[in-house]
Amino acid sequence: MDNPHHRQLTFFLSHSIDHTDPPSVKEMDFFSTSSAPDHKNNTSSSDTNDDYQKRDDQHDTHDRHGSITADGSPTRATDHHVNTGLNLTCASAGMKKADNSENPETELSSLENQLGKLQEENSKLRSVLDQITKNYAQLQAQLFNALQKQKLPKNVETKIVDPGASTKLDVVNNASVSDEKTDQDVSVYRSNNAEVMSKTHDRDDDPQLTKLNLGKQACPDAAEDVLDRSSSQSWGSSKLEEQPKTAEQLPAEQIPLRKARVSVRARSEAPMISDGCQWRKYGQKMAKGNPCPRAYYRCTMAVGCPVRKQVQRCADDKAVLITTYEGNHNHPLPPAATAMANTTSAAAAMLLSGSAAPSKEALTNSAGYYSSSSIPYASMATLSASAPFPTITLDLTQNPNNAMQLHRVPAGHGATFPLPLHAAAAGPHLLGHPLFFQQKLPPAALMPLLQRQPSSSMVETVSAAIASDPNFTAALMAAISSIIGVPRSSDDNNNGNGAIPGSPQLPQSCTTFSTN
DNA sequence: CGAATTTGACCAGCGC
DNA sequence: GCGCTGGTCAAATTCG
Numbered sequence: 001m002d003n004p005h006h007r008q009l010t011f012f013l014s015h016s017i018d019h020t021d022p023p024s025v026k027e028m029d030f031f032s033t034s035s036a037p038d039h040k041n042n043t044s045s046s047d048t049n050d051d052y053q054k055r056d057d058q059h060d061t062h063d064r065h066g067s068i069t070a071d072g073s074p075t076r077a078t079d080h081h082v083n084t085g086l087n088l089t090c091a092s093a094g095m096k097k098a099d100n101s102e103n104p105e106t107e108l109s110s111l112e113n114q115l116g117k118l119q120e121e122n123s124k125l126r127s128v129l130d131q132i133t134k135n136y137a138q139l140q141a142q143l144f145n146a147l148q149k150q151k152l153p154k155n156v157e158t159k160i161v162d163p164g165a166s167t168k169l170d171v172v173n174n175a176s177v178s179d180e181k182t183d184q185d186v187s188v189y190r191s192n193n194a195e196v197m198s199k200t201h202d203r204d205d206d207p208q209l210t211k212l213n214l215g216k217q218a219c220p221d222a223a224e225d226v227l228d229r230s231s232s233q234s235w236g237s238s239k240l241e242e243q244p245k246t247a248e249q250l251p252a253e254q255i256p257l258r259k260a261r262v263s264v265r266a267r268s269e270a271p272m273i274s275d276g277c278q279w280r281k282y283g284q285k286m287a288k289g290n291p292c293p294r295a296y297y298r299c300t301m302a303v304g305c306p307v308r309k310q311v312q313r314c315a316d317d318k319a320v321l322i323t324t325y326e327g328n329h330n331h332p333l334p335p336a337a338t339a340m341a342n343t344t345s346a347a348a349a350m351l352l353s354g355s356a357a358p359s360k361e362a363l364t365n366s367a368g369y370y371s372s373s374s375i376p377y378a379s380m381a382t383l384s385a386s387a388p389f390p391t392i393t394l395d396l397t398q399n400p401n402n403a404m405q406l407h408r409v410p411a412g413h414g415a416t417f418p419l420p421l422h423a424a425a426a427g428p429h430l431l432g433h434p435l436f437f438q439q440k441l442p443p444a445a446l447m448p449l450l451q452r453q454p455s456s457s458m459v460e461t462v463s464a465a466i467a468s469d470p471n472f473t474a475a476l477m478a479a480i481s482s483i484i485g486v487p488r489s490s491d492d493n494n495n496g497n498g499a500i501p502g503s504p505q506l507p508q509s510c511t512t513f514s515t516n
Numbered sequence: 517c518g519a520a521t522t523t524g525a526c527c528a529g530c531g532c
Numbered sequence: 533g534c535g536c537t538g539g540t541c542a543a544a545t546t547c548g
Contacts, residue, residue, distance in 0.1 A: 288538085
């Protein structure tokens with residue numbers, strides 16, 4: 001919104017580090033980001049997008065000064081004000097000085113040539129990025145198709161009305177998760193995955209979505225798309241909305257998904273963690289077994305936004321704030337809110353896809369695999385069936401060595417399967433990957449991902465931040481989702497370090513490191 | 517005065 | 533059918 005190019009700029013900048021870029025790359029709009037020497041380490045939440053815009057304006061002003069000189073303005077003194085600390089600008093200034101004795105028209109044509117090269121370079125980068133995104137989406141769609149053929153020999157409709165087909169879930173969730181609807185919905189989700197992928201490009205008629213698709217990664221997009229359906233329909237239980245038909249009455253692709261909830265546990269003294277969204281409290285209840293009331297909030301950033309969240313303090317440890325998100329936003333989000341939304345969407349998508357796929361043995365096997373590996377910071381995946389909805393919990397209350405735990409709480413008995421997941425080290429690539437729990441994905445297939453784990457410095461940085469500041473939760477989400485959702489929507493122009501009020505911002509290095 | 521919050525009532529789902 | 537519980541509504545209240 002404020003700066004539609006910001007995300008893209010960040011992407012390019014992060015890659016320009018490793019390459020010998022032509023000066024043109026540095027001179028592009030990247031001024032706004034690279035010219036701010038304090039930007040990388042800027043931890044001020046007041047550094048809003050407006051500030052970036054102001055900086056852009058200032059640089060534009062400088063550029064205009066330069067153009068004045070290029071036009072042969074007699075006031076050559078403006079050359080001395082051009083130095084913004086940018087190499088290219090300096091080089092240009094130096095070049096101008098060197099060309100002072102030459103014809104201004106020659107200088108102008110030279111600048112035009114450079115501009116042309118810049119545009120050409122930008123165009124190439126855009127096309128490369130677009131191509132990568134498309135390839136990723138295609139590969140993911142193919143993978144889902146392959147998994148479908150592997151695990152869904154029956155056609156979708158047959159599967160939906162076949163209660164006996166719930167054995168997959170039963171393996172995971174034990175006998176208590178024989179919920180037929182859950183199985184149906186999950187099955188539909190899985191069957192729709194490929195369709196979701198393809199629809200990523202079917203929505204190009206939406207101007208805004210077209211922008212988003214330019215650089216969107218398929219995984220989070222698919223997750224959000226799926227959850228879009230889930231949220232908009234699952235929350236349709238409201239009296240104000242039309243009741244969805246039963247599974248048997250609807251075509252497979254129209255069957256609403258089972259609600260997936262994403263719960264975030266974080267230590268915080270504040271009554272509510274800041275996630276960048278605007279919420280309105282609409283109810284409060286005393287929940288059974290917890291002396292602390294549960295507060296109900298709905299998103300008020302757009303009329304009809306289906307997203308709800310529940311906030312409650314943990315009965316065992318009242319310092320722990322449990323925030324449960326449900327649904328997906330139907331409107332553009334500010335960077336901070338996008339971060340959280342991406343994270344919860346990715347987690348929910350992973351839950352939905354994973355709950356249908358993994359077997360107990362698979363979890364155990366994978367646990368054995370990972371626990372036998374030398375991956376530090378292993379955590380656990382918890383399966384339970386007490387919840388009416390499959391719930392995934394991002395536990396940020398643990399010690400720094402277990403900065404983030406992943407608990408899957410579908411239904412039942414509270415059985416715990418050891419599934420080491422080091423979200424910070426193994427990377428949100430896995431955390432947000434719907435296939436992470438797929439038992440038929442050989443461990444070897446995950447190795448490349450695991451090998452991409454960031455250095456310990458990243459881990460330590462995040463972990464230390466979490467340990468030192470409970471409000472870091474939202475910022476961590478921003479960092480995670482900045483990786484999961486790279487690149488994100490055009491209005492997400494804060495390098496993934498959304499301006500979360502009261503929350504410290506992640507060093508840019510985190511995002512840059514993980515992206516590469 | 518409008519927006520946000522509080523709080524009791526209401527409804528639906530579920531288990532007995 | 534009844535009671536319990538979770539979730540939502542909406543009038544009343546509070547706040548800025």
